[in-house]
Amino acid sequence: MHLFFNSQKHSTFIFLKSQHMNYILFDGPSRNALLPFTYTRPVADIRIGILTIREKWEKYLGSTTTTLTEEYLQEKYPIVEMDENVMISASFLPNQALVEMIKNLQANQMIVHDEDVVAFYTQQSADAVDFDAYEALFFDDELLTVENTWDIFQKNDAAIRADFELLTTDEVSQPIPKTVQVLGEEHVFIEEGATLNFVTLNATSGPIYIGKNAEIMEGSVIRGPFALCEDAQVKMASKIYGATTVGPHCRVGGEVNNSVLMGYSNKGHDGFLGNAVLGEWCNIGADSNNSNLKNNYDEVRLWSYETEGFARTGLQFCGLMMGDHSKCGINTMFNTGTVIGVSTNVFGSGFPRNFVPSFSWGGASGFTTYLTKKAFETAKIVMSRRKIDFTDVDAAILEHVFELTKKYRKES
DSSP: OBOOOOOSOOTTEEEEOOSSOEEEEEOOTTTGGGTTGGGSSOGGGOBOSSSBHHHHHHHHHTSOEEEEOOGGGTTTSOEEEESSEEEEETTBOOOHHHHHHHHTOOTTEEEEETTEEEEEEESSOGGGOOGGGSEEEEOOSOOOBOOSTTHHHHTHHHHHHHHHHHHHTTOOOOOOOTTOEEESGGGEEEOTTOEEOSOEEEOTTSOEEEOTTOEEOTTOEEESSEEEOTTOEEOTTOEEESSEEEOTTOEEOSEEESOEEEESOEEOSSSEEESOEEEESOEEOTTOEEOOBOTTOOOOEEEETTTTEEEEOOOSBOOEEEOTTOEEOTTOEEOSSEEEOSSOEEOSSSOOOSEEOTTEEEETTEEEEOOHHHHHHHHHHHHHTTTOOOOHHHHHHHHHHHHHTGGGOOOO
16 A cells, blocks of 8 residues: 655644544645655645546535644645544545545544545544554546656646636636637636636537636637636736646746646747646746647656656657746747756756756756856746745745755756
């Protein structure tokens, strides 16, 4: 059976007494396979579909959750521990049958799926759990899991459909404006405050969700499954293929195919982004493109932080993975299966290599170290434009990531 807890002591446990069940989402064994995105967030705060994994669980459970994650993330994502806790592996996405099973868990019972522990009910600290003393309950139905970075875009179709049903059942959509050309209008849901005119929506291949106060500008053509989250924006004459998620406060333009932008990131201009995942606070320069298919149509290999080498993905289509706070200049070209770390700045002509470490500055002609002082100055300006503070806690997390990733940076 596979389970993973960080061996470091967690100093930010908060112990409370409560009559209600306390749910804690833990990172699980997939955490390192989900780097660079999990450098700056717990597994639970990855966005796939319309919602983050945490938001899905909280909606299904009807309860708030806290997180067991790496110690350096714990101040921003604290854990609340009570006398009785249900621990849930955040790599698993909820469905109704699984949630019912979790709600019926008794002390010292655990739910197992394909030898992986999905959830368990403990009356001890999570660090002291002995699974040999637990009764195993087996969940045999299919579950949607996020175990590799590429799962985020590859399973986004199924995740959008599940979230669409979760969010829109028994809810009433805003009317589709008369200027909008639409196919499959019963699969289009528009939240309050959203604006769209003179656009084309095709929801026959999957649902289209348009979030609160989101905007789709004129001339855009969108094919589902598609999610445009709260306060996000599609620029004029964009072409978007499913399954694509544009997270809260993101801006997208040009051509986008089967990609996930987690939040607060911009790809506002022409250029192609496909089979890609962008974290938060990323910016893609005008006319930048990523390749999502090798010229010889071979399987794509992707940098693995677990093996510190290039790993087989089993995929023919795989584009760009970009960690939080990373940017690229205009006309940047990314090769098939490129992994960009956190707080990296890529620019210049030619293809940069397929793995660019965190806090790198440069391009195809070579990289130098992007010092945290400079990176933080930029982060403060970028975040203040969206009226969000870059805090000391954010700085401490990024300082830790800088140290963790030092071994990958070889200046050239």
